[in-house]
Amino acid sequence: MSLSYHTFSESKIKAAHGRRELIRIPNIADHFHTNEPPDDPDAQLFAKTLSNAIDRESFLQEEIRYLETTLYQRIDELSRVQQIIREYKPVLSSVRRLPRELLMEIFFQVLGSVDPEDVLDFDRGLWPLTHVCRLWRTLILNHTSFWTTVSLPGRTHYPPYSIHILSLFLDRSGSQPIFVDFTCRDVAKLPETLFSVLFAQSYRWETCKLRIPVFLTDRLSPGAIERTQLLRHLDLNLDLAYSSPLVSSCKNLFAGAPALRSVKLTGVPLALDTLGLRWSYLTHYDVTQDFPDKHLAILRLATGLVECTIDCSQPWRQQLPGAAAIVTLRKLRILKLKGTASILLEYLVAPGLHSLSVLLPETGDSLKIFLNRSVSRLHELEIEATPMGNNILDALQYVSCLSKLALNVSISPGSRRKIVFKDFLVALRYVSSGNNTTSITGCKLPRLEELFLSVYTSSSEHLYANELADMVVSRWKLPGKIREQELTQLKRFTLETNRDWLPAFDTFKELMQEGLQAFINLH
Known part of the structure; x- marks a missing residue:
């Protein structure tokens, strides 16, 4: 019978001589389906192939034993080399x-x-x-x-x-x-x-x-x-x-x-x-005290204060003092009044104040009275007012030098309360007066560079998103010819609110692309 052959190249692992061999194997598959003996030519070829394979098997087994020994030697050597690296590298480290x-x-x-x-x-x-x-x-x-x-x-x-x-x-x-x-x-x-x-x-x-x-x-x-x-x-x-x-x-x-x-x-x-x-020696005074009336006598002595933080949780329990109780703190630069301590503003004067943080009630003119009396060039103001009242807007007329304002407010659904926030936004908006100029008449905070608003409201309509966006746009784009000595461009704006994304907020994306640092956090 005629024989057909198929060949393949077997890659032999390189031994010491580094040779490769090509093994020719006859096709024996047809003989697996019959019990008939192969023809003499096939039998001779098969016998020769078998003999070569037996010899090759012996050679490969010997070579594998040799390569295994070499591999184990190389693994041991690698371990020793790595140990040398671990030991010598730190010794030569530049840290030493x-x-x-x-x-x-x-x-x-x-x-x-x-x-x-x-x-x-x-x-x-x-x-x-x-x-x-x-x-x-x-x-x-x-x-x-x-x-x-x-x-x-x-x-x-x-x-x-x-x-x-x-x-x-x-x-x-x-x-x-x-x-x-x-x-x-x-x-x-x-x-x-x-x-x-x-x-x-x-x-x-x-x-x-x-x-x-x-x-x-x-x-x-x-x-x-x-x-x-x-x-x-x-x-x-x-x-x-x-x-x-x-x-x-x-x-x-x-x-x-x-x-x-x-x-x-x-x-x-x-x-x-x-x-x-020794109260008169103090420069920093930070105290948590339930009753605000305890501090007035102390502040009268601590006239050298540079920074003051007072936190109270109870109302004024004694009879309110008159105008004669006014305390002047000429060196005070930073003032933080938390809780009911804001009532102290009515009895303080701080002409050199730079930063003020206060929790305001819905009603009362303590902040307005303090700012009007102090005539300070306040640069940073943080107000927490829940709910927001008209007293905030009334007080802003006395802080024309303000560069940073932070408001944490809630807007309740009352007939007047719900538009207080709108009045605030309108007051802060730069208004173009035509002739390619911008008017500052009646505009609040012409020096404002940073504005942070944290607003909680029961309805998205109380947020006045359109008015909010218009105010920010007006302070960022500054329509008309800018007179640097009177108007300042807004550089950073942050809004935190409990509402979802509103269409008016898309405006902030555009302003961010133009360079405004705007951050909108929705909860």
């Missing part, structure tokens, strides 16, 4: 060549870029840095400034030897002034002892943040705290009740702190003799 001064600066930047780390946590902060290498350990241990931030946040569980760890940390700070941040949540002996260790170093306090429960306040006494000559910043949260018998023991607590300039008080009953503070 950094000057010590530069390393110190890096440490300061890293450690000062986040909130203070718990000194009792060995996995964070300074402790792991001291275990990197001998050089790092020497630099950190020999530089006392690294150990001057003593932070002890509230813990559920304290590690063993906590007192020893804290004492070691304080010892490494040498005689440097220290920053103390201590929080205690539970009534336990160990936190109380840690508190005592910190108080033993009170003569080195420069900044102090204490958040402690009532049971520790008996430690706060002039006898427990030594000289606080260096103390400049005090943040104290005692959460004391006004009728607590411990109040009297805190009266002269910081009387020996002549350098104290900044205080933040929470849960501390206020009086003129509170903590023995």
